[in-house]
Amino acid sequence: MAWAHAKMSVSQEPLLDAISAEVCRRTLGPRELANLAWCFATLRRCHAPLFAVLAAAAATLPSWKALDLANAARAFAAARAWPPVLQRAVAxxxxxxxxxxxxxxxxxxxxxxxxxxPDGNYLLETLLRRVDAFHNEWIKEDPFSPCNGILLRWHIDNFGIHGTTYLLSKLGIQKPEKGFLETAEASTAAVQQGEDWRQERFFVKDRVSCYLEYRIGPEPAPLKGSFVKENRFHGEGTRAGCAGLLRSWVLPISGVVDRSLCAEFQALSELCDRLDAAQKEPQATLAQEVLKGSGTVCLWTSSASCLSCVRAMRQFRRIFPQLRLKVSFGPIKGTDA
Structure with missing residues (x-):
């Protein structure tokens, strides 16, 4: 019941109080404790008695499996019930x-x-070694191929901020300059100050924003622009990607999620549409000459990109090899993202 309410972002305080009280009277296993911690953290409800019970369960950490450990630890951190002693035990x-x-x-x-x-450093080093191994396999695969056998073998949706940043560097995609990052954070923060559309939709876990800025071709008249996209369906007739140049992937863990609705995928698809349209305008000859020139596309997103979106970045670079793509991630300042 708690899981269903968390998944649908429905927070009913009396029910959560009752669940918390019942949990405090029972002895639960690691999986149950991890799931409950995730549910309460997702709903941003830090019930002190419940998290006290969960913290006491840290004494049984040697019996916890990796998945339960990771889920519970993320929940503790999100609920800000994350004392140093528990962090060391988890590490x-x-x-x-x-x-x-x-x-x-x-x-x-x-x-x-x-x-x-030192345990945290060792975990990071291990992750980066795995990213190296993944990259060495993945780079041999055509980014437009419908096959996702590599992802199925690795059973992974994303590598997080540390791992994805490293993966992008292996692919030759660097970070944008600091000035762009400040503009991106300000632009996306302004959008997220509006009404939270998640209240009207089920099965949306996180709100992700993406800011894209491009400048292509020589002065004095380059193609340039910027826009913000969010991870959602924006309504009939508004889906980016009319040109059909990019393809999304079904990921092995969150297979029910439509990755064409990811913020980054929509942003890159929108840019593809704009560049495609520029070549069909009356000044198409001029536009084509501009597109033959070099340019820069900078993208910032409020969380690490999934591997479907990283694949879309590879596709974009294949289609527009003359353009420099720069990407960075990070939560918006002043938010819980």
């Missing part, structure tokens, strides 16, 4: 789980918590 147990062949997605989630050294 130590995480290293032990690595020796038991921890899967990559729980490792990504644990690295994202920036656990204390």
């Amino acid at each position: 130590q147990r995480s290293v032990a789980c690595l020796e038991l062949n921890m899967e990559s997605q729980p490792l990504v989630n644990l690295v994202g918590l920036d656990l204390p050294a």
